[in-house]
Amino acid sequence: MKMVVRYFKQHSRSTMIRFAIITFICLVAVTLLTQGIVQDYNRNKEFYETYGNSYYGYDHDWRVYPALPFHVFIIVILCTGLPMVEMSAFNSRKYLDSAFSFPISRVSMLSVNLINGYLQFILAYSISFAWYAMRLAPCADKLYFAPIWAFFFISLLYSLFLYCFNAFFFSLCNATVDGAITAIAWQHIIAVVLATLSDMFNFNMDEDHILMSIVWYPLGTISELYSDSASRNPYLSENDFKVIPIIMIVVTILAILFCAGTLFFFNRKRTESAGEISNTPVSYKVLIPVCAGMLLYWSLEGGGGIISLFALIFSTVGYIIYRRGVRLKVSDLVVIGVCFAAFIMGMMAS
């Protein structure tokens, strides 16, 4: 335990500059956001104070929109980027040659890195959120701050899930680029597959149901609800809030599962594979055919259009150039073949 604490201290010190940069960027982003909100508030206030609330012939209770979804953007970026940088060293064979000979277990080492990354996120996010609240303080007569702080704590819990979700894919992959592609793609892939299948087989799933399966989307929805609530929006029903505790329980359970999965797979990681093409089924060997199939379907159906087709070609070629070729085994070709066959059958059925 003593060694773990020593490593934690050393690792925190060595990543202090990164933390400072992240916090600075968050503060700048929040400053720009709140500047717009406060300017709108001042302009509206001046207008209605000059002309009164009944200027348009009826009482107009003007509001300030606190733009909480902006924080979801920060959370998604940081909770993808931080596990990536924390785990990128473990994709260097040279680094592992030294690191895995140190008198500390792999699980402890990874835990320290992940905890450090998450703590940096919490600190950077909390500081920027506090700055956000301070900047909005002049608008207090038009805002409820209780929902804003409630959103802050809910978003922190949700961010733990997002962080663990992404870390899980980085732990499965041998290279940082593979990990990034996999983690980002899997944030969307379930939703995109559902959308495509719904379209192909007329499942009659509405857009909201599909969007909810993007891993960060529920937080986006919650942020909208709390933004409305903070600005005294009359559309909100109590039912909107009933679903939030359920989402948070599910999210907590998933965070624990993904965290356990991350530690489990990292402990079994083969050192000699670090930096190699990732050989995990959730990586490129599934993503490339799945994304290609769906993009192809959308392009042919007119959904994705020519841009999707170009995006597909660009990303696939770019990935292959980066990896200096993709070594496909027979099992990979089978996966690709099955994926394409499924999409062709789907297209024929639709």
Added chain:
Amino acid sequence: MISVNINSHHLGGNLILEDITMTVPDGKILGLVGTNGSGKSTLLRLMSGVYVPDSGSVQYDGKDVTIPAVRENIFFLPDDPFFAGQTTGTGIFDIYKTFYPNLDRELYRTLLSRFKLDEKAHQRNFSKGMRRQFYIALALSARPKYLLLDEAFDGLDAFTKKTVIEEINRSVEENGSTVVISSHALSELETFCDLYALIEGQTVKSHGSLEEHAAKYSRYTLAFTEAPDPAIFSHLNVRDIDFRGKFVTVTLEGDAEKLYESLLALNPAVIDREKLSFEDVFITDVKGGRS
């Protein structure tokens, strides 16, 4: 004591090592030798806990290397250690100090000054050999009970090699360290290793005392009055033989005195016994394995 019992280990689906059984007693220096790609670095990684064997175990004083506390006594210096370009000697020291609290800063500085290296300079400004000197200084400053060095002399000049050997010997004498060192510089290993292990054909082909092993072979140069018939050597345990007209150079395995008597019985005009270097022994071993 280090006990290595590895049944098999694969890398990328290829069998790299199998049936490795050897022990290294405390306070001894073992030279790990073998041809390129024979698995020396893999064995050292298995011994340091970087790799976990597919089947088998590596134990230090009866405890498995996979236990983190066991590794507190082990310092592994890989053949190409990781470094960040902006890291200085001081920075590297601080990182390692986290894991090896006994790192001696004074000794580190002394060694760096012997290697004429600036502790505050950035690693990116150094050659491969200079970086290796940094890490060797670090390894020796840790005063570990077990020191594992992969290709320790790679990229070092003759003067530095000599200094490194002196410091390793000092570490063994003062701290009772056990050293396992892999190198292609067999002439250097010969000067300070007590034991050797030859990795060939994915396994430890032979291991033991360097002196005893060298005594297994004898090399003789014989001069005959006329070119001899090769068949006259057939009853001897010949490991290597070279015919040049009336002259024959033969490497034999077995008791040196008896072999000498046997060779005398062949009636050479002149017979001369040569001392085999470790390099000669290594080549003879490897050739024997491949013939």
